Amino acid sequence: MIDLHMHTSFSDGNSSLEEMLVAAERKKLRYISITDHYSIGAYEKLKDSNIRKLFSGIIIPGAEWGFNNGGDFSSELLAYGIDVDSIERLSWGEPDPYPCNANRDRRHLLGRGTLEEVSGRIHKVGGLVFVAHPFIVRDWFDYACKKKLIDGVEVFYADQTREATDKLKEYCVKNGLLMSGGCDAHSIHGIGEKPVSKLDIGNWIDNVRTV
Numbered sequence: 001m002i003d004l005h006m007h008t009s010f011s012d013g014n015s016s017l018e019e020m021l022v023a024a025e026r027k028k029l030r031y032i033s034i035t036d037h038y039s040i041g042a043y044e045k046l047k048d049s050n051i052r053k054l055f056s057g058i059i060i061p062g063a064e065w066g067f068n069n070g071g072d073f074s075s076e077l078l079a080y081g082i083d084v085d086s087i088e089r090l091s092w093g094e095p096d097p098y099p100c101n102a103n104r105d106r107r108h109l110l111g112r113g114t115l116e117e118v119s120g121r122i123h124k125v126g127g128l129v130f131v132a133h134p135f136i137v138r139d140w141f142d143y144a145c146k147k148k149l150i151d152g153v154e155v156f157y158a159d160q161t162r163e164a165t166d167k168l169k170e171y172c173v174k175n176g177l178l179m180s181g182g183c184d185a186h187s188i189h190g191i192g193e194k195p196v197s198k199l200d201i202g203n204w205i206d207n208v209r210t211v
């Protein structure tokens with residue numbers, strides 16, 4: 001099973017990276033992505049093989065960060081398959097509105113910007129851009145699709161109605177967007193609570209960078 005959205009103590013999660021990996025293993029997840037807010041600190045730590053081996057499945061390097069184009073045209077994005085060693089090309093400008101990251105190593109923090117800027121940065125380091133937990137089809141989706149600023153939508157989200165999921169799914173199918181799913185766990189307790197499968201989201205996860 002798959003859970004592509006979770007936070008560790010590298011952002012506002014309550015559990016350490018190690019605890020999250022052990023929990024993911026216990027839940028028998030096969031694909032995960034750690035998606036800390038504006039931070040890839042977890043991926044620096046995952047270079048330690050003693051930590052990486054805590055989880056036997058596939059880890060897709062990811063992060064969650066926001067954009068703001070003014071008015072209602074703002075949201076959070078999930079990036080998957082980013083090259084974490086190209087962080088210098090991702091890190092720019094004001095790093096982070098999250099107070100939880102105030103004392104972090106700035107080298108691990110990602111910048112803010114407009115959708116065009118953030119999407120451009122993600123694409124430049126080989127990542128895919130997904131809209132995080134939109135719940136409904138937003139007005140700006142059509143523009144983002146036309147300009148190829150988004151590659152997919154987090155269609156499956158733990159805290160969402162079936163009807164909402166179906167509407168988002170329909171939009172993705174119609175517009176050729178990929179689908180993702182995650183529980184947005186902020187501790188070991190939420191992880192893998194409502195996992196998805198490849199039948200739900202498709203095979204794109206087998207064609208992205210892993211760590």
Ligand SMILES: [Zn+2]
Pocket residue numbers: 064076132133
């Ligand atoms: Zn979020």
Ligand SMILES: [Zn+2]
Pocket residue numbers: 005006007035064184
């Ligand atoms: Zn999140």
